[in-house]
Amino acid sequence: MCGREIDFIRAALAEDWAVPLGPDSDAFEHELEAFVGQDKKVAALISGTAAVHLALLACGVGPGDEVMVQSFTFCASSHPVTYLGATPVFVDSEADTWNMDPELLDRAIADRIAKTGRKPKAIVPVALYGMPYKIDRIMEVADRYGIPVIEDAAEGFGSRFRGQVLGTFGRYGVLSFNGNKMITTSGGGALICADDEAKRQIMWYATQARESYPYYQHEAIGYNYRMSNICAGIGRGQMTVADEHIAHHQHVQALYEELLADVPGITMHRAPSPEFDSNYWLCTAVLNEELKIKNEELAYAEVVTGAVGGAAGVTHAVKSAHTALEPNRNVEALRLALDAAGIESRPLWKPMHAQPVYAANPRYLNTGAPYGAGGVAEALFRTGICLPAGPWVTDADVRRIVDAIKTAIAD
Secondary structure, three states, X not given: OOOOHHHHHHHHHHOOOOOEOOHHXXXXXXXXXXXXXXXXXXXXXXXXXXXXXXXXXXXXXXXXXXXXXXXXXXXXXXXXXXXXXXXXXXXXXXXXXXXXXXHHHHHHHHHHHHHHOOOOOEEEOEOHHHOOOOHHHHHHHHHHHOOOEEEEOOOOOOXXXXXXXXXXXXXXXXXXXXXXXXXXXXXXXXXXXXXXXXXXXHHHHHEOOEOOOXXXXXOOOOOEOEOEHHHHHHHHHHHOOHHHHHHHHHHHHHHXXXXXXXXXXXXXXXXXXXXXXXXXXXXXXXXXXXXXXXXXXXOOOOOOOOOOOOOOOOOOOOOOOOOOOOOOHHHHHHHHHHHHOOOOOEEOOOOHHHOHHHOOOOEXXXXXXXXXXXXXXXXXXXXXXXXXXXXXXOHHHXXXXXXXXXXHEOO
16 A cells, blocks of 8 residues: 555545445546556456456356366456356466467367357456466457457556557456555456447446336346445555556566576566566566475475465365375475565466366367476466565565575575
8 A cells, every 4th residue: 555545535435435436436447547548448346356257248158158268367267257157168378478378279269169169259368477468369369260358467457568558459358456466446356348338338237237217127137346436545546656566566576587597497487578568466486397495395294274375365174285286396395485484475376277176178288398288387387486576575575585595495
């Protein structure tokens, strides 16, 4: 928080606007529209997940349909597909961006049409950790088949491809303002829409799909997905420092790259070229499988209780420390070493195609050398780690983190 949020909240309360919608909701949407540009309209919602859900609904996704979804992502990219009775079809990543492979997407769509006789209803690429996807190639494939693209830019707020903000290329663009994102409304999200009519349709669904009678008449199923005016006030405060937050994350990434450049076996993930302007929401690295970390024998020795990472909510207790696919022992050993030093780190997202809940779903993987049967996403999950990158991570913090990493490496 920057301090300005409380001013907007006080003003909202003084004007008795503590309800969903209101002047701050409108103003926040207008500020987001100015930020993303391209004459887009923005609907503020309760979460990025809600934004994905409504975008799919607006694209006509329903029971029996298929949606092409990037496998290497958080579950909010795919779960809303199942809310609608449709099937996520998972597409592997490419090695340079870690995002949806456009060539594989092309082949996967052709195969789904051959197998089902129908084309998928939507394509959902994801700006993983803020890194732009190859949206030019993805849009080329999508346009050739006539399939709408829903950009999941939840992690990519402010990231750009060839100077254009992510979320403004496809039919819809998803943003997230969860507590760990580039800016926050404490919780919340938004959907970037093409025009006023598209936004009105989204907000109709988000306000329980009411008809304009003096009583409650519903002719379609709607949802309670509006962002509250209070949360929008927080967002307005955050917008005053949005550019500073992005610049800081990019600075932290550059410092990690500099300080880890001479550490064998650790490689920071970075943009493949200047046209990929990442916000570096999280700074990520991969560990060579041959890299030895002290106390590797203790990795997975104890069952984790509770959620790893912040106020992550409620989890089911587990009886085993192991699953069928997990990070390599040196990655887990480094996470434990950093945790012992008071430094939070996390594994990369576990690919959706490797999640038990999606065991039966179709998937298309890059299985050639050097990735093997699990493809690019599984290889990255086994070897990758997320490092601290928030607005309050100082240069001194980064140096302490890097020193802790070096200390954890076995001689």
